[in-house]
Amino acid sequence: MSSLFSFGGSDKSMFESPKPITPQEYEFIRQTVYEYSRINLGPSKKELVMARLSKRLRALKIPAYKDYIDLLRSPQGKDEMTNLIDSISTNHTYFFREIQHFNFLVETILPDVCKAGSGMSKTFRVWSAATSSGEEPYSIALVLEEYLKTKAQGWNWHIQCTDISTRILKKAQEGIFVKERLDKIRKDWLSKYFEKGHGEFDGQFRVKADLKRNMSFTCLNLLSPSYPFRESYNVIFCRNVMIYFDRPTQEELVSKLEKLLLPGGYLMIGHAESLTAIKHNLKMIKPAIYRKPL
Numbered sequence: 499m500s501s502l503f504s505f506g507g508s509d510k511s512m513f514e515s516p517k518p519i520t521p522q523e524y525e526f527i528r529q530t531v532y533e534y535s536r537i538n539l540g541p542s543k544k545e546l547v548m549a550r551l552s553k554r555l556r557a558l559k560i561p562a563y564k565d566y567i568d569l570l571r572s573p574q575g576k577d578e579m580t581n582l583i584d585s586i587s588t589n590h591t592y593f594f595r596e597i598q599h600f601n602f603l604v605e606t607i608l609p610d611v612c613k614a615g616s617g618m619s620k621t622f623r624v625w626s627a628a629t630s631s632g633e634e635p636y637s638i639a640l641v642l643e644e645y646l647k648t649k650a651q652g653w654n655w656h657i658q659c660t661d662i663s664t665r666i667l668k669k670a671q672e673g674i675f676v677k678e679r680l681d682k683i684r685k686d687w688l689s690k691y692f693e694k695g696h697g698e699f700d701g702q703f704r705v706k707a708d709l710k711r712n713m714s715f716t717c718l719n720l721l722s723p724s725y726p727f728r729e730s731y732n733v734i735f736c737r738n739v740m741i742y743f744d745r746p747t748q749e750e751l752v753s754k755l756e757k758l759l760l761p762g763g764y765l766m767i768g769h770a771e772s773l774t775a776i777k778h779n780l781k782m783i784k785p786a787i788y789r790k791p792l
């Protein structure tokens with residue numbers, strides 16, 4: 499059988515590694531990234547950042563960080579910011595990460611919302627605000643599709659997926675995962691919702707188009723003063739991204755998220771994150787689960 503998927507070719511540049519970065523150059527990169535995204539690259543991240551950034555310099559055939567900084571300062575610098583963020587952002591994630599959130603969704607939120615549903619819109623709306631490579635929104639999609647199809651007739655769902663990184667968002671939209679990334683998914687769901695790759699794509703699985711039909715993918719910096727969404731959400735997943743932000747940024751972000759929640763809607767944050775040190779109007783229901791008052 500011929501290839502099931504087609505991928506873009508790889509660009510293996512033969513360009514040499516750039517010269518080592520000076521402390522002043524690193525500080526410029528650190529500040530620029532912080533101002534744009536609030537991603538805080540402390541001194542301990544220097545080696546990691548350099549390893550990732552040197553690939554970007556090689557791709558641009560730029561020999562020294564000094565020249566890269568000139569590019570960032572030039573009129574083209576604004577476009578390059580996206581690539582800079584793409585190169586350095588940490589996208590670690592996996593299917594059904596922090597399973598408590600998915601259990602709470604199935605056991606509490608979905609039954610409550612569907613019970614109270616008459617007279618309301620029958621679309622259950624979720625925003626995955628730091629989607630990364632897609633494991634989070636596809637986990638949510640599996641749960642919604644299974645629950646709403648079998649237990650709540652007449653209901654639809656929609657997931658808005660956003661991330662600051664265009665590269666990682668594209669990966670999310672493709673929805674192709676190696677087998678090892680899927681070991682937390684029920685076997686029957688794997689065959690129902692994923693296509694198996696063949697030939698050179700052996701060992702890879704692609705999310706079926708049918709599951710993606712209710713998902714939108716939009717590049718969005720959570721620091722933007724406003725968000726381009728008109729709908730309100732039953733649940734917002736904003737997990738493992740706030741950890742990078744300082745307190746005032748977290749407070750500003752949570753206030754914007756609150757406004758986009760429906761009354762009684764839920765905010766899920768990462769279990770390593772907390773809202774205790776910031777002002778907000780949400781009620782803590784369980785660790786990492788907050789609710790907007792009805």
Ligand SMILES: C[S@@+](CC[C@H](N)C(=O)[O-])C[C@H]1O[C@@H](n2cnc3c(N)ncnc32)[C@H](O)[C@@H]1O
Nearest residue numbers: 535587590591628630662663719720737738739
């Ligand atoms: C560690 S991943 C979290 C993925 C998923 N939410 C989870 O919990 O598994 C963090 C994601 O946040 C994104 N990110 C970082 N700063 C951001 C910002 N200012 N706006 C939007 N997304 C951002 C990164 O690109 C990355 O994909």
